Amino acid sequence: MQIMITHGRLARTRVLQLAPWQLAFLVLLLAAAMLALSGAIYHFIFLKAARDGWPVVSQLVKLVVKDEFAQRDRFMRENLDAMAQRVGEMQAKLIHLEAVGERVSGLAGLKPEEIKPASDTQPAKPGEATGPGGQGGPFIPSGRPSLTELNRAIDWLDEFSAQRADVFTMIEARLFEEQMKSLMVPNTKPVEGHTSSGFGFRSDPFSGRSALHTGLDFPAPTGSPIMAAAGGVVVRAEAHPQYGNMIDLDHGNGLVTRYAHASRLLAQQGDLVKRGQVIAHVGSTGRSTGPHLHFEVLMGGVHQDPAKFLTNDAPAATAVAERPSRGRNSRVARSVAAVGIDATPAAP
Template sequence: MQIMITHGRLAKTHVLQLGRWQLLGLALGLLAGMLVLSGVVYHLIFVKAAREGWPVVSQVVKLVVKDEFAQRDRYMRENLEAMARRVGEMQARLVQLEAMGERVSGLAGLKPEEIKLSEKQPGGQGGPFVPMLPPEQPTVQDILQAIDWLDELTAHRADVFTLIESRLFEEQMQALMVPSTKPVDGPTSSAFGFRSDPFTGRSALHTGLDFPAAPGTPIKAAAGGVVIAAEHHPAYGQMIDVDHGNGLVTRYAHASKLLVQRGDIVKRGQVIAQVGSTGRSTGPHLHFEVLMNGVHQNPAKFLAGDGRTPQRRVAGAARTAGTHAH
């Protein structure tokens, strides 16, 4: 682009050569200047007119400002209504979550009073409680109160589910500590109860279950626990005692080889010994006992898998017994 500048007939003509980028820069400079000029005009004329109350200009300014405030108010109202709908949906979901939490807590064995919000707190109490939003035209204060209520309910629900998780984990651990897994695969040859003693022929109490098996057959822990004895006994031969907690102990007797020692922690199904015929035994087999607080129980009650909870199974298996017989 070329621009020619002359001052008269005899004056020399000046030619300005403007490139594309120079022209663009000039346009941007003019635009910036216009913006600055408009800002100065607005500040010096319109703002001053609004403050001093000029007859015409002040009315125009008031109309513009009023329209801006109306648009801003409408925008805020639409946002508040959208937030109110969202908060209402969250409230409904939390109420459903609360109902589900109460059902799940019942399955976990929690009592209703254990999961309810505390009603008795030290000191005075009072003030309004607004758990739900008003049906029409909620205010910012209404939404803030609803959000505070949602925050409180969410924290309580989180605590409830933490308690449920803890209780279920406790149940799982108790189930793992109950001897309900057969220590040796296969049928039993002698049940718990009175029988004819294989050595004397007299009636005597058999305090466990006998699992006949070939020598060297793996003997598995019926449940997880701690080995409290791994030794030779005159009557039991090579034997292992595993403590499962709450006074519950299992005994594995007549083994040919012990694979754990006292103090070891064993898991359910872990191989702890091998079948043998040591001690007071007439042939290779595992003699398996269950003791509750030192009193012999019928192991079949634990191995039956009758569907009862671990606590009920332990309680139902408790019964007294007499002297040892093998």
């Protein structure tokens, strides 16, 4: 493409040679300049005229952009209404969550004063009076809310949710603490099966005289697994003249369980064991008449009835413990040999 430029006075002609790609680039550059110019005119003249109310131009601009402003206004109103509804629903859910948190905290053993914020007050709801007198309920704006009201509501939601998160963190910590305590309570049978002799006075299987039996007896074949009734630390794992091969587990707070007459000890002193872990095998070592486990529970060095801890076995064990001893010594010795109970006196 050629463009000829002629100047009248000098009668000289200039010829410009444009390749196709140069022509296309020139057209695009011209179009971009037109768009930029029109945008600048629209922004700096027409919109300014509409805002400042120029006498003639503002009327023309309002006629041109009237529909556009109406659409924008309608869109904003619809969005504000939708946001207000969502904020109201979220606040109602948080109020419900607060009630649930208070109930759960009560079940977890937390006192009301322990879950109150440091300021001892709840964040004021948007539009709620902060003076004396109780007020409450979720904030659901009536009519069409303003953007300022929505911002206040969102700020309240943020602060309130942060407080609820802290409360549930405390509840989680307390429940975990209670769970750890339950894991340290010996309420699991150390040997599968029934008990043959309970806690209390009975006829001694060797002397025939009345004596205190300080634990529960679990008859089982030699080599049967003995499991820890709860998690704890092995404080004794040794042979004893009367208890035979025995293990003592310390569960904390002065609570100790004892496992006696084992044929083999698997845990050693200082070991940390968990509930249900096999720590020994059933035997008949020490002062015993047959293979069985003698199980004791001591609190502060004082023997307790293990049946009170082993809830699943409590009725049977209690019944055995309360059964009166009758008959001659030979009859007692035969029954003892049949079921395999021990004649272990009180612990040293």
